[in-house]
Amino acid sequence: MLRIKNLNKSYGKRKVLQDLTLHINAGEVYGLLGANGAGKTTTINIICNLLEADSGYITVYNQPVSEATKTLIGIAPQENILYKTLSCEENLNFFAKIYGLERRTRQQQIKATLAAVNLLARTKSPVETLSGGMQRRLNIAVALVHEPKLLILDEPTTGLDIEARYEIWDLIRQLKERGITILLTTHLLDEAERLCQRIGILKSGKILAEGSLAELRKRISAKEIAIVQTPDEEQAIARAIDSGFTPRRYGNDLAFWLPQHLELKEILACFEGIPLDSITRKQVGLEHIYLELTRDY
Numbered sequence: 001m002l003r004i005k006n007l008n009k010s011y012g013k014r015k016v017l018q019d020l021t022l023h024i025n026a027g028e029v030y031g032l033l034g035a036n037g038a039g040k041t042t043t044i045n046i047i048c049n050l051l052e053a054d055s056g057y058i059t060v061y062n063q064p065v066s067e068a069t070k071t072l073i074g075i076a077p078q079e080n081i082l083y084k085t086l087s088c089e090e091n092l093n094f095f096a097k098i099y100g101l102e103r104r105t106r107q108q109q110i111k112a113t114l115a116a117v118n119l120l121a122r123t124k125s126p127v128e129t130l131s132g133g134m135q136r137r138l139n140i141a142v143a144l145v146h147e148p149k150l151l152i153l154d155e156p157t158t159g160l161d162i163e164a165r166y167e168i169w170d171l172i173r174q175l176k177e178r179g180i181t182i183l184l185t186t187h188l189l190d191e192a193e194r195l196c197q198r199i200g201i202l203k204s205g206k207i208l209a210e211g212s213l214a215e216l217r218k219r220i221s222a223k224e225i226a227i228v229q230t231p232d233e234e235q236a237i238a239r240a241i242d243s244g245f246t247p248r249r250y251g252n253d254l255a256f257w258l259p260q261h262l263e264l265k266e267i268l269a270c271f272e273g274i275p276l277d278s279i280t281r282k283q284v285g286l287e288h289i290y291l292e293l294t295r296d297y
């Protein structure tokens, strides 16, 4: 439903998007992952026809991006775009008018959208009286009020506490069940892992890898990860390399990629004679794939 091909964008001499190519299937939640400055917001602004690309091609439902395709898209930007002294209803009414919804449709849509984001009880409440999580949900409601086919959520849970985050995750799942296609940008790898059917990993304006988690797992040779705590890391690393394990550091953790599934006793046998405090086995997660694909050699 969204196709982007060879998109390029520079600000002055700085290339921000470089032949960016991706596609999003109808009805899926697609996660666009990238560090600060990778080019996520620039990409979104081009999709929404708010910014012009230097070259490349974007279609939404087979139509090239234009003023007309704006109605197919709803965007909830990183910063809330709400009027704090106005109520939830007044905010939605304002944005629904911008989208040209007739009075009766507006009223229906405001009610339906507030119900969808679980804010019906706060219809008349001024935004400034809502919690941070509620304000974020209202920000998403603004993006939904004109019934878009593609919903873009730019870091929807950044800065929220864990309970508010769970509510947004539930909301995203419900919207997906209603058939809305969602493009989600996030720094949070567990968020992407939980919600997204497909993921694109963006670095310096290029998609490094794209696919489901199962497809992305094939991009690295680890079948499982073992986190090892030992006072003698140097010897453990040397022994692990001899056993065909690949050493990696994840924060303070010393980890080894295992080339195949091994029983705990088989892993222990590899480190025989080396003092070990603990060994924890982990599945290969998006975190490991992301760090590997984006790391600078």
Ligand SMILES: Nc1ncnc2c1ncn2[C@@H]1O[C@H](COP(=O)(O)OP(=O)(O)OP(=O)(O)O)[C@@H](O)[C@H]1O
Residues within 6 Å of the ligand: 011, 016, 034, 035, 036, 037, 038, 039, 040, 041, 042, 043
């Ligand atoms: N109007 C602009 N003029 C010049 N440089 C810009 C402009 N907008 C963005 N940039 C630069 O382009 C790069 C990509 O920015 P962009 O906002 O798309 O990244 P991002 O992946 O959304 O990052 P973040 O996660 O921090 O929002 C950054 O280096 C940014 O400084």
